[in-house]
Amino acid sequence: MKKYTYTDKKDTRSGFGAGLLEAGRKNNQVVALCADLIGSLKMNDFIKEFPERFVQVGIAEANMMGIAAGMTIGGKIPFTGTFANFSTGRVYDQIRQSIAYSNKNVKICASHAGLTLGEDGATHQILEDIGLMKMLPGMTVINTCDYNQTKAATLAIAEYDGPVYLRFGRPVVPIFTDPDQKFEIGKAWMVNEGADVSIFATGHLVWQAILAGEILAEEGIDAEIINIHTIKPLDAEAVLKSVAKTGCVVTAEEHNRLGGLGDSIAQVLAVHNPTPQEYVAVNDSFGESGTPEQLMTKYGLDAEHIVLAAKKVMKRKQNAIISI
């Protein structure tokens, strides 16, 4: 197992804030919009440096999506910022018609995704957003795992022409990816090569997958860990290559098991290489109040549950071989 360490921890949303500022410096067409959550979205530095390129829309997310779509006409590259719930479910039709169907170059940047929003509870903890967004034709869907990756992704989507959903979160988490990485949209990241089981993880579950890999290694299980930061377009080649080697799969995400990363991978496998798969995801339920750590444990989204899923799926693989 390749060793991953960290010396610092930060929230992924701060990576977005840093990336937005840098994207703004690189390209004066970059503009930002926010629906009364500047501090939560870490947009302060961008606003301080480029006040004329910032639009405060107030608590009116539908209007924000429409304004962002309109601002692309004439060449602006709008980044909208609010919580993931208000970035997707609340404004689905605005995104569908004015952004996706109209093919507008809007970057929908969503913080506080998933359970790790914590104490505010289920009204704010969307677990369906990846599914909602990936079903829109032409929409790119990205879920980042740490500060550095989020910053790099923010810079990458500024240079990409087309609608993007960028999902990140609130809690402070280890920084373990390269600060100078080049983020390639649609290209999976090989975290650790292994032979026994493929663990495909996205967002906050990537660090948990690394911890799980260490536990499995101690027990002699050689896990391949792949970070799928871009859920759409999915790097099907990386998925199939890994599965051809390992023959079993665990998917891990901070999302409903319906419609998320696991389903995207299951679809590729069903068509090309049917393979035993276990989901580490929320089992079709809403969240609730609690600390991020408490919630991730209660809903089974941690290293321990990834380990259990890996052992279970390896057993299924063996049973399948025996039955042949």
Add this chain to the structure above:
Amino acid sequence: MKPTIQELEKTASQIRRDIVRMVHACQSGHPGGSLGCTDYFTALYFSVMNHNPKFNMDAVGEDIFFLSNGHISPVFYSTLAHAGYFDKAELATFRKLNTRLQGHPTTHEHLPGIRIASGSLGQGLSVAIGAALTKKLNGDKSLVFTLHGDGELQEGQIWEAAMFAPHNKVDNLISTIDVNGQQIDGPTNLVLSLGDLHAKWEAFGWDVLEMKGNDMADVVKTLELAKSRTGQGKPIMILMHTEMGYGVDFMVGSHKWHGVAPNDEQLQLALGQLEETLGDY
């Protein structure tokens, strides 16, 4: 040289013929609102707006129009065709398989003249505000126009946008509401009353004008007046009083022709009331 009112009326007559024929040909679509707004579209594209039929999405240095109530696409398509955005022969493909003239306007098929998809109501004002903000950021002095149905004002997003534009001094925007008092299920005052629209928009901080939408001279005059009042810190709203189905006597004033196509006999009756002035497509 701007066309005379009489010339504009001739163009409007041809567009009305196109609308009825297009909707008849595919036996679907929305003739009522299209006929009611024909004078507005004609004035806008043949007299008021500075626009370039050699279509460019970014519209730098030219005025932009957004249709928010996308269901009146027949009048939009016919107007664009006569203004030179595409060949009027293409009007025959309206709502048919593989057409660029979808039931509701879209950029998806790359039809020149369309800059946003519309149809799901209430979204166009926000989009127009965005385009107007970009024009300001770019130092582009040209204007943004929008059209909305009155029934569409029942959508909440309209009022989010209504609040935003005055607060942010979006004064390069001229919006118009087609006040025909009708919607699918009946008169607006029975379905969900709109109340005193003039007072409402004024209270939100808009510069509100009124015009007779089926009087070409008044449409041109009011739109020009609106242009003269841009750049003064307030967005402009024109309450345009029209009759749904204007120009075809048996369609006038009734919500029943909101989304119904005429049969063969009704088509002939309608065409008998609308002079062919520029040649049918």
